[in-house]
Structure formats: structure tokens, C-alpha cells
Amino acid sequence: MEAVTILNDLSFTINRGDTLAVLGPSGAGKTSLLRLLNGMDSPSSGHIFFDNKLLEDHPILELRKNIGMVFQSPAMLKGSVEENLRITERWSDNVFSTDKLVTVLEYVELSQRFLSKNAQSLSGGEKQRVALARVLLNYPSVLLLDEPTANLDPKLAKSIIKLFSDLQKGLGLTVLISSHNHSLIQNFVNRVIVLIDGKIIEEGNVGVLSNPKTKEVQHFLLDENE
Amino acid sequence: MQEFYHITWTDVFVSLVLVGLTLALIRWWKIGLEKTLIIGTVRSFVQLTFMGYVLTFFFEQRHWSFMIGLIVVMTLIAGFEGARRQKKTPIPNYFLILTGSLFTTLVIVLGVILAFILDVKPWYYPYAIIPIGGMIIGNAMNSATLATNRFMSELQHRRREIEMMLSLGSPVRAAVQDSIRESVQAALIPTINSMMTVGIVFLPGIMSGQILSGVDPMIAVRYQIMIMYMWVTTTALADILVLALVYRQLFTSKAQLKQVNVRR
Numbered sequence: 038m039e040a041v042t043i044l045n046d047l048s049f050t051i052n053r054g055d056t057l058a059v060l061g062p063s064g065a066g067k068t069s070l071l072r073l074l075n076g077m078d079s080p081s082s083g084h085i086f087f088d089n090k091l092l093e094d095h096p097i098l099e100l101r102k103n104i105g106m107v108f109q110s111p112a113m114l115k116g117s118v119e120e121n122l123r124i125t126e127r128w129s130d131n132v133f134s135t136d137k138l139v140t141v142l143e144y145v146e147l148s149q150r151f152l153s154k155n156a157q158s159l160s161g162g163e164k165q166r167v168a169l170a171r172v173l174l175n176y177p178s179v180l181l182l183d184e185p186t187a188n189l190d191p192k193l194a195k196s197i198i199k200l201f202s203d204l205q206k207g208l209g210l211t212v213l214i215s216s217h218n219h220s221l222i223q224n225f226v227n228r229v230i231v232l233i234d235g236k237i238i239e240e241g242n243v244g245v246l247s248n249p250k251t252k253e254v255q256h257f258l259l260d261e262n263e
Numbered sequence: 264m265q266e267f268y269h270i271t272w273t274d275v276f277v278s279l280v281l282v283g284l285t286l287a288l289i290r291w292w293k294i295g296l297e298k299t300l301i302i303g304t305v306r307s308f309v310q311l312t313f314m315g316y317v318l319t320f321f322f323e324q325r326h327w328s329f330m331i332g333l334i335v336v337m338t339l340i341a342g343f344e345g346a347r348r349q350k351k352t353p354i355p356n357y358f359l360i361l362t363g364s365l366f367t368t369l370v371i372v373l374g375v376i377l378a379f380i381l382d383v384k385p386w387y388y389p390y391a392i393i394p395i396g397g398m399i400i401g402n403a404m405n406s407a408t409l410a411t412n413r414f415m416s417e418l419q420h421r422r423r424e425i426e427m428m429l430s431l432g433s434p435v436r437a438a439v440q441d442s443i444r445e446s447v448q449a450a451l452i453p454t455i456n457s458m459m460t461v462g463i464v465f466l467p468g469i470m471s472g473q474i475l476s477g478v479d480p481m482i483a484v485r486y487q488i489m490i491m492y493m494w495v496t497t498t499a500l501a502d503i504l505v506l507a508l509v510y511r512q513l514f515t516s517k518a519q520l521k522q523v524n525v526r527r
Binding site: 075076077078079093097098099101102105106108110111112114124125127128129168171172175 | 423424426427428429430431432433434436437440515517518519
């Protein structure tokens with residue numbers, strides 16, 4: 038298989054409690070970056086530190102619980118929403134009470150009646166919420182959200198973003214959210230990095246977006262507003 | 264009453280009448296397989312005659328090393344053939360995995376049969392070890408390659424689901440559990456179907472052959488029952504062994520799905 042460099046020469050720091058947006062056009066390497074942080078892939082060179090310790094020195098399964106990831110179009114197992122929420126019971130000692138499941142559904146603004154619904158026939162937005170609830174049941178301290186609004190209509194997208202914002206404040210999570218749509222999430226995050234062709238082009242607080250230094254970023258910001 | 268239906272080479276040539284009939288039939292209906300059919304006819308004649316001489320040679324040997332050697336060679340050929348069929352979605356070390364699984368299955372199942380059921384003495388008595396060993400290896404290979412094939416397409420099909428579970432902190436084993444279950448079930452279907460219908464819908468070739476050559480039907484039946492049980496154990500054991508080794512090849516030590524044709 039041909040080796041392709043997807044991310045190159047990246048360096049950035051995230052502080053506890055930060056909400057960081059990883060912005061960039063599709064194909065910029067946003068998903069690849071998030072997958073590295075969750076340990077789904079390993080970098081071919083370079084180092085990632087988490088809690089002052091090399092990422093690869095953390096026990097991988099614990100790390101993934103601690104750094105939860107919601108994929109762009111989340112996979113649902115065959116069966117009910119309840120079975121999907123109970124998935125970690127398959128490999129851990131977790132036993133969730135129904136009350137617990139109802140509470141976590143409330144977090145993601147779904148009612149109790151969703152428990153018995155067929156998970157695979159939910160709408161895109163509902164799947165996002167169930168996937169988020171599933172991750173929250175692991176009590177993560179970091180959340181990685183990969184293009185969470187990509188398949189949603191603008192109104193739904195806004196309500197999901199608001200949900201993340203509420204959760205982040207309520208639970209004190211550190212959140213990384215990738216998006217090709219900066220206008221949607223810029224009010225929710227306090228820092229951004231702009232990734233183009235696998236490189237960080239712009240980094241800082243949200244202000245950098247209103248005053249982009251490089252043409253590439255200007256181009257990206259304009260493109261998407263069309 | 265004639266107890267033993269002796270078949271001569273002349274009889275075999277006369278049975279070519281059946282092939283001739285088939286040839287005429289496919290010609291008439293323009294099926295277009297004449298050449299293949301003739302090649303097949305010649306090949307089955309040559310291969311089986313050759314096998315007859317090989318078997319006769321081995322049956323004349325009365326030393327355990329010959330039996331061990333024969334079994335090892337049979338297993339290696341089965342492993343090679345099975346691994347060759349897995350070219351489309353290559354699996355690292357598949358030849359070793361398959362051959363190892365087949366051999367382990369063979370040793371366990373054949374061991375139980377020779378030691379406790381047929382009570383063969385000495386254990387390397389060729390009339391037991393060659394046909395039974397051959398059946399075990401053949402069935403194990405068919406089923407294990409079927410299971411592997413299905414497992415690879417399950418992984419492709421469930422890639423997102425498996426990565427979702429891994430990302431939630433699932434050990435690899437738990438993440439592939441559903442794929443393993445589906446694959447072993449699918450590979451066991453032919454065996455289970457045979458167990459369900461044997462004696463009602465069809466008479467197995469071995470049993471028919473035994474009866475034809477004059478064996479008491481009740482003895483032939485007892486043999487067949489043992490063979491059915493042997494068959495299901497063989498396939499289940501081979502399928503599970505091979506998949507238990509295969510799935511480990513497809514993930515890194517960091518519980519990441521490797522890029523071996525499973526990922527885009």
C-alpha cells in the first residue's frame with residue numbers, strides 16, 4: 038500500500054477545559070487528527086502527550102474511555118437504543134440501571150421512549166445524540182467530535198452544537214470539534230486551529246477567523262460562506 | 264446371495280456408457296461443456312487410479328513414520344490449497360495459521376477416534392488412519408476457509424461498527440465477537456444441514472459404499488453416525504481455531520485495525 042502523508046509538522050497544545058475547533062476543508066486531515074488523539078491510529082513519527090505522559094504509554098483501552106470519540110456518521114448496532122447504550126457491558130463490569138440510561142438520554146435531550154427504538158432507523162441527528170450518550174456513559178474527560186453536524190440540516194446542527202456547549206459547561210469536559218463550517222461553531226469554542234492540507238495554517242482564539250493572516254484561510258472561510 | 268460386489272476394470276470401462284450418455288445429452292441441448300467433461304472424465308480416472316496405487320503402497324507399510332509422514336503431507340497440501348484461495352483478501356501468515364489449525368484439529372479428532380472409539384491397534388493401522396484422517400483434513404479445510412472468507416467480509420461490512428466499539432474502549436476480541444459468531448455459524452450450516460437430513464433425504468457416499476461392498480447395514484450406519492459427530496466436531500474446532508488466530512493478525516497491539524484490505 039502506498040504511504041501518503043496526511044498530517045505533517047503539527048504542534049499544538051490543548052488545556053483542560055478548552056473547547057477547540059479543528060477547522061478546514063474536507064480532506065485537510067481533521068478526522069485523521071482526531072483518530073490519532075483517540076488512539077485509533079498511531080503517528081508514523083512525532084509524539085502526542087496526554088496528562089504529561091506519552092499517549093502510547095497510556096493503557097490503550099483506558100485511554101479510549103477517557104478520550105471519547107463520536108464519529109461523523111456514528112455506527113449503531115442492530116437492536117434498540119438501549120442495547121446500544123449498554124454496549125460497554127459486553128466487555129466491562131458495567132451494569133447500567135435503567136434510571137442511569139434515562140438520565141444520560143436526558144443529557145442529550147432524548148426522551149425515555151427512545152430506549153426501545155430501533156437504533157439503526159433513527160435520524161442522523163438522533164444517531165449523533167445516541168452516540169454521544171454512549172460515549173458519555175464512559176465518563177470521558179475529553180470529547181472528540183468529528184464533523185458532528187455534517188449530515189444535519191442547519192437548525193438541527195445548531196441544536197446539537199448548543200447541546201455540546203451545555204454539556205461541556207455542565208460536565209467540565211475538554212472538547213475538540215472538527216468542522217468544515219466555522220460559522221456554525223465559532224460561538225461555541227474558545228480556540229481554533231485551521232488545518233489545510235495537513236498543516237496548521239492558523240491557530241489562536243476565535244478572533245483569528247475575523248482577521249485571517251493567510252490567503253488560504255481567507256479562501257477557506259469564503260468558500261464555505263457561499 | 265452375493266456378499267461382495269467385485270468391480271473389474273472392464274466394469275469400469277463399461278461405466279463410461281454413462282459419460283457417453285451425458286455427452287450426448289449436453290450436445291443435444293448445446294450446453295457446451297463437452298471438452299471439460301472429457302477432461303474431467305480422464306482426470307478422475309487417472310487421479311483415482313494413481314491414488315489407488317499410493318494407498319496400496321501405504322497400506323503395505325507397517326511403520327508409524329509412514330503414517331505420520333502421510334498425514335503431515337496431506338495437511339500441508341490442504342493448508343496450501345486453502346491459503347491459495349484466500350488471495351483476494353490476504354491475511355498475514357495465513358498459510359501457517361490454516362495449516363496449524365488443520366493439524367491441531369486432526370490430532371485431536373483423530374486421536375479421540377483411534378484411541379477410544381475404533382480402538383485401533385496399532386494406532387497407525389492404515390485402514391483407519393488414511394480414510395478418516397483424509398475426511399477430517401478435507402472437511403476442516405473446506406469449513407475453515409469458508410469461515411475465513413466470511414469473517415473477512417464481515418470485517419469489511421462491520422468496519423465502522425468495530426471501530427466504534429474499539430473507540431469506546433472495547434478489547435479487540437469483544438469488537439470482533441459478532442463477526443466471529445456469524446462466520447462460524449455460516450461455516451457450520453452445511454454440516455448441521457447434513458446432520459438434520461442424513462438418512463432421510465440422502466445416504467452418505469461412505470455408507471452407501473460400505474453397503475455396496477458387502478458390509479452389514481447396521482455396521483455401516485454406526486460408522487456413519489460416528490462420522491457425522493466427527494464431522495461437526497472437526498468443522499467447529501477448525502473454524503474457531505482458524506478465526507481465533509486470524510483476527511489477531513488484523514489488529515495491531517494497540518487495538519487498531521490494520522490496513523490489510525479491511526480498511527478502505
